[in-house]
Amino acid sequence: MKFGLACEGSTDQIVLRDILCGYFNNPDLDDEIIELQPRLDKTEQKLQDFGGWEKLLDYLKDSRFAEDVLSNEYIVLQIDTDISERCNFNVSQSEINKLLTIENFINIIIGKLILTINENNQGFYEAYSNKLIFAICVHSLECWLYAFHSTRKLSKPKITGCGSALEFDLKVKGFVKTKKQDKDKELYKKYSKDFLIKKNIEIAVEKDPSFKHFIQQLQPISL
Secondary structure, eight states: OOEEEEOSSHHHHHHHHHHHHHHTTOGGGGGGEEEEETBEETTTTEESSOOSHHHHHHHHHSHHHHHHHHHSSEEEEEEEGGGTTSTTTOOOTTHHHHSSOHHHHHHHHHHHHHHHHHSSSTTHHHHHGGGEEEEEESSOTHHHHHHHHOOOOOSSOOOSSHHHHHHHHHGGGTOOOOSSOSSOHHHHHHHHGGGGSHHHHHHHHTTOHHHHHHHHHHTTOOO
């Protein structure tokens, strides 16, 4: 496959699929993208594994990750930084203020992920770093969606409360959350379909530094 997706959850995978297809102006690219973590049963269209950031970190230390890196051209690693202060990750979100830029904060998160990758396979990241793409969402992937969908003029990027703010702003567009669950797949497909158009990605890039960081990693890739 061209791209493998290792994410916190299935809704993150939905959004990243559309971003990749839109950025490369290639709807057929969807056939070259596979969900690696959590895994998706294509036949029954249901998850084979649980999602969550802890499961993602376990996956990065597992032999399955090494096998996936070898069998896919690129792996996109997605994580929301709202979890960064928890005990087994231990990156303070106040670092954004101390270090002045979101970009520096992202680099700290990436450093932690690299340590996780190398924990049971020393030097693996260095050997295959050209195949790994980091989608570090500060502080959630919903902030990327909010950056495009919101028409509010903000003095700085919105990085907290993006989920509720996104839902509020999209009510006027007719998007309604289902009663069954907060993160409904079909709803996120509607949220992210605008990213199938590259100019919409460019709009969000100008509003969100962590989205820009991800897109910049795609620029050297030629399909």
